[in-house]
Amino acid sequence: MTVKSIGEYPVLPRDVQENFHGNIFVVVGWDKHMMISSPMAFPLPPDMPFGALVQEVMPAAFAPHPDWAKIDWDKVEWMLDGEPFTPDFDKSLADNGVGHKSVIRFRTPGLDGIAGVGI
Amino acid sequence: MARRMSLAERYKLMTRLDWEPTYQPREKVFPQATYEGIKVRNWDDWEDPFRMTMDAYWKYQGEKEKKLYAIMDAFAQNNGHLNLTDARYVNALKLFLQGVSPLEYQAHRGFARQARQFPGAGASIACHMQSLDELRHTQTQIHTLSHYNKYFDGFHDFTKWHDRVWYLSVPKSFFDDANTAGPFEFILAVGFAFEFVLTNLLFVPFMSGAAYNGDMSTVTFGFSAQSDESRHMTLGLQAVKFMLEQHEDNVPIVQEWIDKWLWRGYRVLSLVAAMQDYMLPESPMSWKEAWEIYFEENGGALFRDLERYGIKMPWYVDVCTFEKDHLSHQVWGILYNHTAAAAFHTWVPDERKMDWLSAKYPDTFDKYYRPRLEYWRELQEKGERYYCQTLPLICQTCQIPMGFTEKDDPMQVSYRSSVYNGERYHFCSDACKWIFDHEPEKFVHAWLPPQQIFQGNCGGATLEDVLKWYNIQPGDNLDYVGSPDEQRWKQWKGLEDTPAREAAE
Numbered sequence A: 001m002t003v004k005s006i007g008e009y010p011v012l013p014r015d016v017q018e019n020f021h022g023n024i025f026v027v028v029g030w031d032k033h034m035m036i037s038s039p040m041a042f043p044l045p046p047d048m049p050f051g052a053l054v055q056e057v058m059p060a061a062f063a064p065h066p067d068w069a070k071i072d073w074d075k076v077e078w079m080l081d082g083e084p085f086t087p088d089f090d091k092s093l094a095d096n097g098v099g100h101k102s103v104i105r106f107r108t109p110g111l112d113g114i115a116g117v118g119i
Numbered sequence B: 001m002a003r004r005m006s007l008a009e010r011y012k013l014m015t016r017l018d019w020e021p022t023y024q025p026r027e028k029v030f031p032q033a034t035y036e037g038i039k040v041r042n043w044d045d046w047e048d049p050f051r052m053t054m055d056a057y058w059k060y061q062g063e064k065e066k067k068l069y070a071i072m073d074a075f076a077q078n079n080g081h082l083n084l085t086d087a088r089y090v091n092a093l094k095l096f097l098q099g100v101s102p103l104e105y106q107a108h109r110g111f112a113r114q115a116r117q118f119p120g121a122g123a124s125i126a127c128h129m130q131s132l133d134e135l136r137h138t139q140t141q142i143h144t145l146s147h148y149n150k151y152f153d154g155f156h157d158f159t160k161w162h163d164r165v166w167y168l169s170v171p172k173s174f175f176d177d178a179n180t181a182g183p184f185e186f187i188l189a190v191g192f193a194f195e196f197v198l199t200n201l202l203f204v205p206f207m208s209g210a211a212y213n214g215d216m217s218t219v220t221f222g223f224s225a226q227s228d229e230s231r232h233m234t235l236g237l238q239a240v241k242f243m244l245e246q247h248e249d250n251v252p253i254v255q256e257w258i259d260k261w262l263w264r265g266y267r268v269l270s271l272v273a274a275m276q277d278y279m280l281p282e283s284p285m286s287w288k289e290a291w292e293i294y295f296e297e298n299g300g301a302l303f304r305d306l307e308r309y310g311i312k313m314p315w316y317v318d319v320c321t322f323e324k325d326h327l328s329h330q331v332w333g334i335l336y337n338h339t340a341a342a343a344f345h346t347w348v349p350d351e352r353k354m355d356w357l358s359a360k361y362p363d364t365f366d367k368y369y370r371p372r373l374e375y376w377r378e379l380q381e382k383g384e385r386y387y388c389q390t391l392p393l394i395c396q397t398c399q400i401p402m403g404f405t406e407k408d409d410p411m412q413v414s415y416r417s418s419v420y421n422g423e424r425y426h427f428c429s430d431a432c433k434w435i436f437d438h439e440p441e442k443f444v445h446a447w448l449p450p451q452q453i454f455q456g457n458c459g460g461a462t463l464e465d466v467l468k469w470y471n472i473q474p475g476d477n478l479d480y481v482g483s484p485d486e487q488r489w490k491q492w493k494g495l496e497d498t499p500a501r502e503a504a505e
Helices: A050-062 B007-015 B054-077 B087-099 B101-117 B121-149 B158-164 B166-179 B183-197 B199-212 B216-246 B250-279 B287-309 B317-323 B327-337 B351-360 B365-381 B430-438 B449-454 B463-470 B484-492 B499-504
Strands: A024-030 A040-044 A077-080 A083-085 A102-107 B409-413 B416-420 B423-427
Touching (some): A024 A050, A040 A050, A040 B449, B007 B121, B054 B216, B087 B158, B087 B166, B101 B121, B101 B158, B166 B183, B183 B250, B183 B287, B250 B327, B250 B351, B250 B430, B287 B327, B351 B365, B423 B430
Parallel strands (some): A024 A102
Antiparallel strands (some): A024 A040, A077 A083, A077 A102, B416 B423
């Protein structure tokens, strides 16, 4: 489907990777932990190691949740852009397949949020 | 002697003054009239929804203005703000001035465009009048709320905030979308979907909220806008019926616009839902109740009426039905998370309000939302009030931070996405994705606050940089508890427990 217009309609996407000063726009969401009300967005260098994302970037968003300190990282289940995913913490985001506007979701089975209902 | 004209003849002589252009072809004089695909066989079939000539217009509007401004003066002279139930209520007014009043101005501009572009004389005149009405609403709202600016934070730079601040891109993008659409889509979007179908869901929460919380100034604004709104409703309804009756080819186009714009309007109203359930110390009606009356019942009746044209209820209505038990709580949670960057306060509701919420939302509040609020209260009591330090992913279409959930899994955020020209885009719902997929060329231009901040277009990389660029000043943001608004309120009402007071006792 297409927008109706008089004459040609300019298509100038505002959020292409080139606009982010060498970074990619990466989203991380913690499933069933709704105290943190939304998945969070970060501008990150594509060559950042995945482990650095987890250890240095994600705490700013997720550490306030009481479950964060209890996470066993070996048991975490990951999804990347809608598909199950096993990250290599030593490889870069790019080498893990994380691209511009990628969405990473993680689940922590057994840690079910406040009151155990996904909050 | 000539016989006296009938009212109908008099009205026609005053309004049907257009002519067939001869210096330029009609298509050049009205360049926006056909590109949307809407076919009009005969503009003479347009029935004026209200038959008001300018003498009547000025007379009624003038009478209303005299009364309105006299009441505003009296309110100011008598410090009417001191009769509010509580200063928390004022945050509803901040949201109104920041989010709604600029839309009145956008509507004023939009209807002026309509008046110019519609070939039919009756339609043009009705749009001219609505354009004037909307400018009037902009100004009466600014006048009414300027009183509060003298005593409360969160009012002082509403125009800049509307252009720049993250949560205000939600209402702004709604009207930017409408104003860049063609004239037929605009009148369907604003005149029909918003001003007819959804209007009570905006008006009633704010105006009855004002009445229940001692805000006679805003109540009076509401009364003075009512007769304007009834004209707007009839214009919107007439516009949709005209389109549907003029040509059967218009029906699928109108259906698609109804589906798009009821959803866009519904998403904007989620801010009102949170206001209605959480910001009003005395709350006459919950969002859920309002949705049931104004959409499920009234809207249901309307769509039964439109069935004879082949129009159906929007396809996603089951999502709205599910969301009515969750919407206000989810949006309040988003606003609570990000209050450090907002020009209004949020807070954990007191026990009385939580019990009201339990009663109004028996299936969801105690299970899914009270535990979070109580946890936040514990943090606050420890001096660790939770503020989110990072930026959310927002929906490409409605621009609300992701946080709406799945029908069969109420604590699972809904993730939807599309790829267009090699770029990924994210949405909060099937309907927002559907809207994007129908006009991707338009929505890739969206000015999304988190992305813009990361691109360096919002004053810098830190919260302090961005707040400066927003012109959100100390006192505008953060929790109500501990705010200058709260301190002043306690002082005026003699509620403060100051050290001096305790010492005297």
